[in-house]
Amino acid sequence: MSRHLAQRLGQALLVLLAAFTVAFVLLQALPGDAVLIKFLGSEMGLTAEQIAELRIAYGADAPVWQQYLHTLGNFLSGDFGTSIRAGVPVASLLAENLPATLLLAALAFGTASLLAVALAVLSQLGFAWARAFARSMPSFFVAVPVFWLGIMLIQVFSFQLGLVSVIAPEPWEELILPVLTLAVPISAPLAQVLIRNMDQVFGEPFVAVARAKGATHAWVLWRHVARNALPPTLTMAGVLFGELLGGAVVTETVFGLAGLGGMTQQAVANQDVAVLQAIVVLSAAAFVTISLAVDLLLPLFDPRLANRPAGAA
Amino acid sequence: MNVDLASRLAPATTVAASAPLLAVEDLAIRYVSGGTARRVVDGVSFSVAPGEVLALLGESGSGKTTTAQAVLGLLPPNGAIERGAIRLDGTDIAGWPERKLAALRGARISLIPQDPTTSLNPVRTIGAQIAEILEIHGERDRTRIRARVLELLTRVGLEPAEMRARQYPHQLSGGMRQRVLIAIAVALRPGLIVADEPTSALDVTVQRRILDLLDELRREDGTAVLLVTHDLGVAADRADRVVVLRQGQVQEAGPVRQVLAAPRSEYARQLLADAPSLATPRARPPVPATAGIMLKVDGLLQAYPVAGERGRMFHAADDVSFEVRAGTTHALVGESGSGKTTTARCIAGFLRPTAGRVEVGGTDVAQLSGEALRQFRRKVQLVFQNPFASLDPRQTVGAIVEEPLWNFAPVAKAERERLVRGMIERVGLPDAVLTRPPAALSGGQRQRVAIARALVLRPRVVVLDEAVSALDVTVQARILELLAELQRELGLTYVFVSHDLAVVRLIADTVSVMRSGRVVESGPVEQVFHSPADEYTRDLIAAIPGGAGETRKTAQ
Numbered sequence: 001m002s003r004h005l006a007q008r009l010g011q012a013l014l015v016l017l018a019a020f021t022v023a024f025v026l027l028q029a030l031p032g033d034a035v036l037i038k039f040l041g042s043e044m045g046l047t048a049e050q051i052a053e054l055r056i057a058y059g060a061d062a063p064v065w066q067q068y069l070h071t072l073g074n075f076l077s078g079d080f081g082t083s084i085r086a087g088v089p090v091a092s093l094l095a096e097n098l099p100a101t102l103l104l105a106a107l108a109f110g111t112a113s114l115l116a117v118a119l120a121v122l123s124q125l126g127f128a129w130a131r132a133f134a135r136s137m138p139s140f141f142v143a144v145p146v147f148w149l150g151i152m153l154i155q156v157f158s159f160q161l162g163l164v165s166v167i168a169p170e171p172w173e174e175l176i177l178p179v180l181t182l183a184v185p186i187s188a189p190l191a192q193v194l195i196r197n198m199d200q201v202f203g204e205p206f207v208a209v210a211r212a213k214g215a216t217h218a219w220v221l222w223r224h225v226a227r228n229a230l231p232p233t234l235t236m237a238g239v240l241f242g243e244l245l246g247g248a249v250v251t252e253t254v255f256g257l258a259g260l261g262g263m264t265q266q267a268v269a270n271q272d273v274a275v276l277q278a279i280v281v282l283s284a285a286a287f288v289t290i291s292l293a294v295d296l297l298l299p300l301f302d303p304r305l306a307n308r309p310a311g312a313a
Numbered sequence: 314m315n316v317d318l319a320s321r322l323a324p325a326t327t328v329a330a331s332a333p334l335l336a337v338e339d340l341a342i343r344y345v346s347g348g349t350a351r352r353v354v355d356g357v358s359f360s361v362a363p364g365e366v367l368a369l370l371g372e373s374g375s376g377k378t379t380t381a382q383a384v385l386g387l388l389p390p391n392g393a394i395e396r397g398a399i400r401l402d403g404t405d406i407a408g409w410p411e412r413k414l415a416a417l418r419g420a421r422i423s424l425i426p427q428d429p430t431t432s433l434n435p436v437r438t439i440g441a442q443i444a445e446i447l448e449i450h451g452e453r454d455r456t457r458i459r460a461r462v463l464e465l466l467t468r469v470g471l472e473p474a475e476m477r478a479r480q481y482p483h484q485l486s487g488g489m490r491q492r493v494l495i496a497i498a499v500a501l502r503p504g505l506i507v508a509d510e511p512t513s514a515l516d517v518t519v520q521r522r523i524l525d526l527l528d529e530l531r532r533e534d535g536t537a538v539l540l541v542t543h544d545l546g547v548a549a550d551r552a553d554r555v556v557v558l559r560q561g562q563v564q565e566a567g568p569v570r571q572v573l574a575a576p577r578s579e580y581a582r583q584l585l586a587d588a589p590s591l592a593t594p595r596a597r598p599p600v601p602a603t604a605g606i607m608l609k610v611d612g613l614l615q616a617y618p619v620a621g622e623r624g625r626m627f628h629a630a631d632d633v634s635f636e637v638r639a640g641t642t643h644a645l646v647g648e649s650g651s652g653k654t655t656t657a658r659c660i661a662g663f664l665r666p667t668a669g670r671v672e673v674g675g676t677d678v679a680q681l682s683g684e685a686l687r688q689f690r691r692k693v694q695l696v697f698q699n700p701f702a703s704l705d706p707r708q709t710v711g712a713i714v715e716e717p718l719w720n721f722a723p724v725a726k727a728e729r730e731r732l733v734r735g736m737i738e739r740v741g742l743p744d745a746v747l748t749r750p751p752a753a754l755s756g757g758q759r760q761r762v763a764i765a766r767a768l769v770l771r772p773r774v775v776v777l778d779e780a781v782s783a784l785d786v787t788v789q790a791r792i793l794e795l796l797a798e799l800q801r802e803l804g805l806t807y808v809f810v811s812h813d814l815a816v817v818r819l820i821a822d823t824v825s826v827m828r829s830g831r832v833v834e835s836g837p838v839e840q841v842f843h844s845p846a847d848e849y850t851r852d853l854i855a856a857i858p859g860g861a862g863e864t865r866k867t868a869q
Contacts, residue, residue, distance in 0.1 A: 206433050206434045208387060208426065208432075210434070211387055212418050212419060212507075213418065213446040214416060214417070214418040214420060214446070214449045214450060216411075223445070224437075227437075228434065302436050
């Protein structure tokens with residue numbers, strides 16, 4: 001097991017390094033740099049010589065490979081550089097914005113999971129019309145665009161019904177609509193995978209055996225089907241959680257929330273390379289951590305995935 | 314007429330042996346799919362006395378499994394009982410609601426399913442799955458449950474019970490898993506066990522041990538068994554009475570010995586004639602001494618590295634040698650994991666042996682590669698076990714048979730058509746199938762198409778990998794006849810891979826018995842069958858169902 005873990009950790013680190021490198025190369029390939037954008041043609045009226053000096057001060061003139069190694073070294077020691085736009089360390093920008101986004105993502109993911117499980121259970125246990133309803137929901141959910149859903153939710157719940165205030169909302173109120181907006185499209189594929197897996201497991205011979213033991217439909221669902229349907233759903237959930245971070249950017253913008261979303265948007269507009277580099281590496285780290293977690297969790301649900309224990313006959 | 318038999322077999326405690334435990338009366342069941350209804354069981358009646366074993370015998374589509382499902386109240390959602398009664402101890406349960414039936418299942422009627430490899434939940438321990446049937450029926454006391462689980466495991470011969478209880482299904486062999494399922498079925502001492510093809514997925518030697526175990530347990534508990542099977546041999550060995558089903562209707566019913574000795578219905582006579590385990594082998598034409606060696610396997614070794622263990626090799630085939638004369642059939646017989654399929658794949662040039670020679674008509678296959686190997690495939694063709702998976706569902710039968718002709722020297726269109734037509738006719742199919750997809754054909758017809766596809770290139774050697782194992786006995790018999798006929802006319806050499814010794818006896822001239830990658834015995838079929846030299850061969854022959862003790866005694 002520990003050997004497997006070491007192997008997976010090594011792979012995760014490689015992925016991170018690759019993400020860092022690709023991001024670095026792409027960002028370097030952008031025409032111009034942040035120094036030029038900030039100072040050139042600005043009202044400060046700096047001369048070309050002064051700008052060149054600034055470039056040297058920011059290290060923008062060094063050969064690319066040197067910059068690469070330098071930045072990599074800094075990242076490894078926890079220094080993500082300085083935002084050229086804001087003039088503060090990227091680390092403190094992140095510290096300021098990350099928690100809000102993480103909270104949003106985690107809440108949305110939790111809601112999506114609940115929604116998916118509820119739909120899946122309904123699809124197997126409810127009355128015939130409820131089953132049909134639960135089965136038709138995922139494709140409806142997946143078709144709804146995030147930004148449209150956000151705007152519609154504000155329209156209905158805030159402006160027409162006045163249930164959730166948009167102006168000066170409570171912290172919890174502020175999150176309700178964004179969380180729903182994010183959760184709905186994520187829940188769709190989760191529910192779909194879960195329902196499909198449950199259907200498949202219900203057709204397995206061991207379910208017939210369980211029923212021949214006298215088990216009721218609900219007993220079979222909870223004791224046999226649920227646990228067998230879970231592992232593939234978990235894999236799917238890992239992928240979706242990564243997607244959720246991307247969704248958070250759009251949602252934060254639509255609802256005007258502070259967070260990584262706004263930070264990313266600004267950094268892109270200003271070619272704030274240091275910030276972008278940090279965000280890319282951070283997203284990659286999130287992806288890698290989650291897929292690693294999923295990998296380590298799966299054997300707990302399915303013993304066949306654990307390394308072959310001794311005593312096999 | 315069966316009171317006699319039933320009372321003899323039932324334990325003395327059942328006073329009212331004449332009152333049937335289960336009585337199925339005029340049962341009719343239909344399936345609805347895509348708006349059309351199909352009646353699959355039509356007026357079936359039979360009864361099972363306490364402690365009796367009744368075999369429901371039939372081929373695929375006979376309605377035997379549907380009948381068994383109805384007895385358990387486990388018909389699929391699109392199946393419905395149209396009329397008739399299913400009486401358990403005199404009470405008609407046919408119309409019972411699900412909740413009442415659930416209370417009955419496991420406690421008074423239980424099931425031993427067909428395929429032990431998929432019939433246990435892969436993510437729960439053996440112990441938990443045996444405990445479950447006790448929990449469902451109201452047992453709450455953890456220590457009592459645990460004690461009973463260990464007792465049951467010991468009773469079905471899975472020891473040490475503590476260790477087995479903690480294991481997961483994938484850590485057990487197929488035979489061991491079937492023992493677990495038997496433990497579950499007998500846990501609450503039900504009056505009736507429905508055994509649905511309980512050993513069809515198992516190797517013959519395992520099959521015999523499992524059926525012996527089931528026999529022993531049901532005798533001890535006085536349990537009746539409804540044995541659903543397609544295997545006349547199994548029915549002959551294990552049942553008191555037999556009900557022969559065909560297309561949802563009872564063809565014949567009566568004590569086993571009577572049905573076997575003097576079948577009254579046309580269909581039962583046909584079944585008896587076709588069952589390989591009961592048939593007396595027809596004399597095959599003697600092998601002309603002048604026939605040359607067509608296939609020679611010499612010291613064949615196929616080794617794979619063992620996962621996770623550096624430097625250790627697993628020998629799938631180990632020093633396999635045999636010769637086959639042109640125009641004869643050589644059988645490779647063995648149970649799963651014996652190396653018979655590995656050997657066959659080396660002969661067909663799909664696997665390059667680690668060491669050794671495979672000569673076909675004087676060419677060493679192992680040395681061929683690239684274009685030479687491709688050209689070689691002309692000479693050796695394959696027919697696989699599953700005629701449902703080995704034909705492309707999107708091609709027409711004509712295109713399937715024609716395809717091999719495209720791959721070698723160009724053949725003119727008119728000539729191709731003539732060859733395909735001739736081949737289809739040769740394997741006994743009507744012209745009309747040429748334009749149909751395989752899905753429109755029955756299993757036997759599809760296997761004929763697979764044979765036509767293999768023969769259209771006029772190969773010298775045909776490797777038949779379990780080619781008749783998936784077919785019903787009557788269909789199997791026709792395919793075997795066809796193969797023998799084609800061999801005579803075209804001078805083909807067959808390598809016949811099979812786990813079924815009874816079939817081998819009907820078609821092969823010579824045989825190699827394999828076990829764990831090695832040939833344990835080899836020689837002319839009659840010699841191997843009549844005076845087996847190896848312990849394992851004797852075991853295999855004794856395990857053929859249908860011998861009903863006679864071969865078994867001589868073998869022991």
